[in-house]
Structures are given as structure tokens and as C-alpha cells.
Amino acid sequence: MATKLYNVGLNVDENLTFGVFRDENIPTPGDDELLIETLYSGANPADIKHSTHLGIYPTRLGYDFFGKVIKAPSGSAFHVGDSVAGYTPTGIGRPAKYGTHQSYLVCPEKMAFVVPENLPPDHAACLKVVAMTAADALYNLFKLPLPGKSTQGLPGNITGKPLLIWGASTSVGICAIQLAKASGVFPILVSASSERHALLSELGATYCFDYKSPSVIEDIKAVLKNWDFDGVPYAFDTVGSPSGVGSAQMVASCASDDAILVSVVVQKDRRFLMPLAVTDEDVTLRIPGVPHRITIPARKEDHQRALNALQWAVNNYGSQFRLVSVDVFKGRAEDALVELKILADKGRGFGKLAIMHPLQ
Numbered sequence: 001m002a003t004k005l006y007n008v009g010l011n012v013d014e015n016l017t018f019g020v021f022r023d024e025n026i027p028t029p030g031d032d033e034l035l036i037e038t039l040y041s042g043a044n045p046a047d048i049k050h051s052t053h054l055g056i057y058p059t060r061l062g063y064d065f066f067g068k069v070i071k072a073p074s075g076s077a078f079h080v081g082d083s084v085a086g087y088t089p090t091g092i093g094r095p096a097k098y099g100t101h102q103s104y105l106v107c108p109e110k111m112a113f114v115v116p117e118n119l120p121p122d123h124a125a126c127l128k129v130v131a132m133t134a135a136d137a138l139y140n141l142f143k144l145p146l147p148g149k150s151t152q153g154l155p156g157n158i159t160g161k162p163l164l165i166w167g168a169s170t171s172v173g174i175c176a177i178q179l180a181k182a183s184g185v186f187p188i189l190v191s192a193s194s195e196r197h198a199l200l201s202e203l204g205a206t207y208c209f210d211y212k213s214p215s216v217i218e219d220i221k222a223v224l225k226n227w228d229f230d231g232v233p234y235a236f237d238t239v240g241s242p243s244g245v246g247s248a249q250m251v252a253s254c255a256s257d258d259a260i261l262v263s264v265v266v267q268k269d270r271r272f273l274m275p276l277a278v279t280d281e282d283v284t285l286r287i288p289g290v291p292h293r294i295t296i297p298a299r300k301e302d303h304q305r306a307l308n309a310l311q312w313a314v315n316n317y318g319s320q321f322r323l324v325s326v327d328v329f330k331g332r333a334e335d336a337l338v339e340l341k342i343l344a345d346k347g348r349g350f351g352k353l354a355i356m357h358p359l360q
């Protein structure tokens, strides 16, 4: 007799109440989809905020994962037993099968990748959302050359054009700094807490500034002057802080009049562009203050360019690219939910969190 499979995970219901489920319902993959036994799921602020801020509920929580393929369509490039990672679709009406904070998940084949030996499972589970967001900013919004592509003599040559990464110790920032370095961007200016400066210099920062210093804007502008720039031409807010003098405002204060400004969250200042982790399908959301749903159209070519950067990061993981710190949570589903709420409400500080499955 076949052993019964149990599914334990985290969900949000139609009343926007977050909770834990334990049942025997194993998700069913559609055509071109993989059924995966989850070994680690990666935590992101979006796991909670997409429900509370963007109207994506009811659903099961989580986007990032690492696991083993237990069912693949016939003719698939993937095989049963493959170690895979990736992320799953978002948007209003998101089916429960795509939640990654559960023992078994479904992922469209095109959103998964085979994990090589050089990429540890817990790191693989935390990689795709933040790396794809950084890649969308760098390669599609700033239009920088992909890692490893020579820029010598090309109009896209960005050597000598400063890039500012505000809050470079966010996970998006850690990805952005390493991708920018691999693309030949120089100089790279970053803001972060002073205790991160040595690490960020090692990863590729040319100049580090303390975002808590009252003179941070003047300090950045003084360095830009040495490079004959009045303001920075490429400016990336990787924090998206909502309160006080926000991170985007700080970034705008350092930028030239014709700068390309990017922030990880929607900004009232219409000069800012926003990168997205998922750009290969239309995404339908509700935005606070807007009475109707909005659909963000797919950018399929952009998605492919970001995927190329992700593939470079995967191939070079551990040598030219890494997530610096990944903590692993192991334990009760209820406690995992508390961790996600802390991450969404006030942040966990530096580094990523991978949740080990099955949850108890």
C-alpha cells in the first residue's frame, strides 16, 4: 500500500487571516508543471506583504524554493529526483499549489532551474526573487551590459559612470553589487551600516558610506565631484523604506537631473522605475489607493535578459557571486509564520532566511 503523503504549510484565507494547514492534499501539477517535494523555502517580505498590500489572497504563502522533482511531464527537460530551485507565479487569483512554504509545491517548468553542486540547497532556496529583482534593475532599467560581456568601445560602456546602490546590504543590494561588478561597472558607490563596509568592499563596492551619517549626501556628492559628476547617473534604492526621509528620497538627492532612478517599491516620485522579480507573465494586483485592479504587462525579452544574469550567478556561485548569509529555520509551522511576519513588519536585519521542510 502506498504511504500517505502529508502536506504542512502556511496560508492566508479569504478574510486575510494568516495560518497553518496540515492535510493530505498534495497539489496537482498542470501541463508543463513540476510537482516538487520542498526541502527549503526562501522567505521574502513579499510572502506576507503581497497579501496585505497587493490583494493577493486567499493563497498559500511563499515564492522561492529548493526541492526534489517527484513528478515531471513526459518529454520534460527535468527528471524525477532532480534537485531544482526557482520561484513560482504571483498575482491575484494565485492558486494554492504555487505556495512554496508547504511540503509539496507545483512550479511551472520554465520557472525552475537545476541546482548545480556549487550552489548549496539553502542558498538556492533564497536566490531567485532577489537576484532577478537586482538583474531587472541593472540589465533592463539601467540597461547595463550582462556579466562577462565586453563593453570595450561600445556605447554601453559604463566604466567611469558611477552607480549608487542605496542600502547595499539588503539581499537585493548584495546581488546588485556583485552583478554590477561582473558587468564592469566602476565606480560603485554604496550606502550601508558601517559594520558592513569591509564586506561590501570585498564584494565590489568602490566607495562605502554610512546611511545613518547626517553628512551622507554631502559625502557622496564630494566623491562624485572627484569623478566630474554633479550627481550620480545610475541610482538604485534597494531598501524601499516607507517612513521618515525615505531611502528613495535620499537616492534622488544624490542623483543628476537626467539620472535613471530605480526603487524596489512603488514611489510617489514618478521619476522612479520599479524592477520586478517576475516579468515573463502579466501580473494583476491591487495597489493601495487605487480602487480597481491593475495589470502590469509582461516584458518577455527583459525576463530572458534577467534570466541570463541569474544563470551567470548560478554558474559562478561561490566564486564570483554569493548570498553572504543564510539562516535556516527548522521547527513548527506556527513559528515559521511568526518569522515571516517579523520579516514583513520590521525586517530581520542582514541576510536571508531559509525554512526547512517538512515543517512540524
Ligand SMILES: NC(=O)c1ccc[n+]([C@@H]2O[C@H](COP(=O)([O-])OP(=O)(O)OC[C@H]3O[C@@H](n4cnc5c(N)ncnc54)[C@H](OP(=O)(O)O)[C@@H]3O)[C@@H](O)[C@H]2O)c1
Residues within 6 Å of the ligand: 044, 045, 046, 129, 130, 133, 166, 167, 168, 169, 170, 171, 172, 173, 191, 192, 193, 194, 196, 211, 238, 239, 240, 241, 247, 264, 265, 274, 275, 276, 277, 278, 347, 348, 349, 350, 351, 352
Ligand atoms: N520589486 C520586487 O520585485 C522586489 C523583490 C524583492 C524585494 N523587494 C523589496 O526590496 C526591499 C529589500 O528586500 P530584501 O529582502 O533584499 O531586504 P533584506 O535582505 O531584508 O534587508 C535587510 C537590510 O536592510 C538594510 N536596511 C534597513 N533599513 C535601511 C535603511 N533605512 N537604509 C539602508 N539600508 C537599510 C539593513 O542594512 P544594514 O545591515 O547595512 O543596516 C539590513 O541588513 C524590500 O522593500 C522588499 O519588499 C522588491
